[in-house]
Amino acid sequence: MMWLKACPRCNGDLYIEYQVGETNVVCLQCGHILTKAQEDQLRRPAPAGVAKN
Numbered sequence: 001m002m003w004l005k006a007c008p009r010c011n012g013d014l015y016i017e018y019q020v021g022e023t024n025v026v027c028l029q030c031g032h033i034l035t036k037a038q039e040d041q042l043r044r045p046a047p048a049g050v051a052k053n
Contacts, residue, residue, distance in 0.1 A: 007032055
């Protein structure tokens with residue numbers, strides 16, 4: 001799965017990186033690895049009537 005222009009550091013594209021025993025959400029452009037809190041916020045749907053950036 002990819003999130004376009006969703007990196008909190010550079011607004012780059014994020015993807016899921018699978019490693020043995022863990023998964024990380026990583027920016028394709030700058031290499032930033034999201035924290036668990038940032039991942040949770042990314043995967044949480046926006047409330048009804050609120051536009052996402």
